[in-house]
Amino acid sequence: MDNASSPPAQRPKTAAGTAVGSVAAGEPVFAGATRFRSLSDPESLREFARNLREGIYISSHDGRMLDANPAFLEMCGISSIAELGEFGAKSLFADPARRTEQLALLDSRGSIREFEITLIRPDGGLRTALDTCYLIRDPDTGEAFIHGILIDITARKQLEAALLEMSTRDALTGALNRHYLVELEQRLAANEEMRFGCIFVDIDHFKVYNDRFGHAEGDDVLKRMARFLMRYVRSEEAVLRIGGDEFAVILHDADEAETERVADRFRAEALKHAPVPFSLGWAARAPGESLQRVLDRADLGLMEVRVVKRQTDPRQQRAQKQ
Numbered sequence: 305m306d307n308a309s310s311p312p313a314q315r316p317k318t319a320a321g322t323a324v325g326s327v328a329a330g331e332p333v334f335a336g337a338t339r340f341r342s343l344s345d346p347e348s349l350r351e352f353a354r355n356l357r358e359g360i361y362i363s364s365h366d367g368r369m370l371d372a373n374p375a376f377l378e379m380c381g382i383s384s385i386a387e388l389g390e391f392g393a394k395s396l397f398a399d400p401a402r403r404t405e406q407l408a409l410l411d412s413r414g415s416i417r418e419f420e421i422t423l424i425r426p427d428g429g430l431r432t433a434l435d436t437c438y439l440i441r442d443p444d445t446g447e448a449f450i451h452g453i454l455i456d457i458t459a460r461k462q463l464e465a466a467l468l469e470m471s472t473r474d475a476l477t478g479a480l481n482r483h484y485l486v487e488l489e490q491r492l493a494a495n496e497e498m499r500f501g502c503i504f505v506d507i508d509h510f511k512v513y514n515d516r517f518g519h520a521e522g523d524d525v526l527k528r529m530a531r532f533l534m535r536y537v538r539s540e541e542a543v544l545r546i547g548g549d550e551f552a553v554i555l556h557d558a559d560e561a562e563t564e565r566v567a568d569r570f571r572a573e574a575l576k577h578a579p580v581p582f583s584l585g586w587a588a589r590a591p592g593e594s595l596q597r598v599l600d601r602a603d604l605g606l607m608e609v610r611v612v613k614r615q616t617d618p619r620q621q622r623a624q625k626q
Contacts, residue, residue: 359433359454365407367393370449379433379456381425398422398430410439410450420457432461476523477530479545488542488554489595496592501555501563503570504602505533508581510549525549528579536573537566552599560588 340348353360359376363369369385369392377383380396388395397403402421409416415438423431437452472483492498507529514522526549533543533551542554555563567586574582585605589598 359456361450361452361454363393363450363452365439365448365450367403369393376454379431379454380423381427381429387426396423398424406435410437414439418455431456431458433457474530474545477527477545479530479534479543479551481545482547484542484544484554485595492589492595499557499559499589500598501558501560501566501586501588502598502602503553503555503563503567503584503586504546504599504606505529505551505553505570505582505584506606507549508583510580513580525580529582532573532578533570535577536569552602558588563588 339345340351342348343352353373356373357375359373359379361369361372361376369388372385377385380388382388385392394400394403399422406416406419406421409419415436417436418434419436421433421435423433425431433454433456435452435454437450439448439450441448472480474481488500492500507525510522510525513525526545529549529551530543530545533553537543537553537555540556542556544552544554546552553566555566558566563586567584570584583606585602585608587598587601587605
């Protein structure tokens with residue numbers, strides 16, 4: 305076939321429409337004509353990796369860190385990959401199980417997109433990152449390598465946690481709000497045998513504080529009452545402001561005996577340390593009982609003891625006279 309009649313070979317083009325390896329018309333042709341213009345240019349790639357704010361890394365399959373850009377080092381709180389020692393990537397994972405899970409997915413899929421991990425820095429600080437990576441093998445040796453990019457989402461996670469805290473906490477007292485009860489109700493629905501105790505607390509004569517001293521004083525009473533309740537339960541127990549001057553304490557995995565003991569402790573501490581007089585009632589969940597039913601029984605118990613409590617607490621008697 306006559307070569308003169310054959311159409312010219314088409315060069316692959318870049319996104320800008322310029323043929324790879326070509327230069328625009330009128331530009332001088334020299335060895336560095338593609339510098340900073342093409343991803344195939346080694347110098348462009350070096351600058352790209354050096355200046356990118358996301359962390360880029362290369363590691364062996366067993367976790368040895370081979371190379372990384374400055375953003376990766378900064379994210380991990382190190383000045384060089386040599387600081388990671390022989391454990392390399394393994395030492396970065398706050399939860400080693402996540403590393404195992406990631407490798408399993410990588411081996412089966414060949415690549416992973418936005419796998420969330422928590423990094424632990426040498427100073428003990430934590431960073432949350434999204435890891436997008438792929439597995440590549442040397443065609444000559446068969447050795448496997450991992451190329452990846454890390455995006456630091458620590459600030460985003462902190463904001464999410466703060467927003468969640470705001471949605472589940474009472475802004476005035478810092479106690480949990482009714483959103484917690486929604487979550488608890490879902491757990492109870494999934495487990496009819498789940499145990500918990502509930503102590504219902506109501507400040508006595510709360511209207512007096514608002515009427516006589518103003519709402520600012522009333523707000524202060526609510527805050528001090530919440531702190532009192534939190535002080536006399538374990539940190540894992542939930543103290544909720546149900547509404548107005550009503551609080552509830554949720555005791556996890558507590559039966560009647562345990563719930564009564566905590567209620568008695570509140571009563572014993574009330575005369576000496578409670579900021580204001582209050583009444584309480586308690587109930588423990590029976591198997592299969594709904595959350596609302598337990599709350600209602602605790603509230604009923606509060607009403608039944610309120611008269612007796614007012615008669616035996618001198619502060620209650622003074623409040624009634626006022």
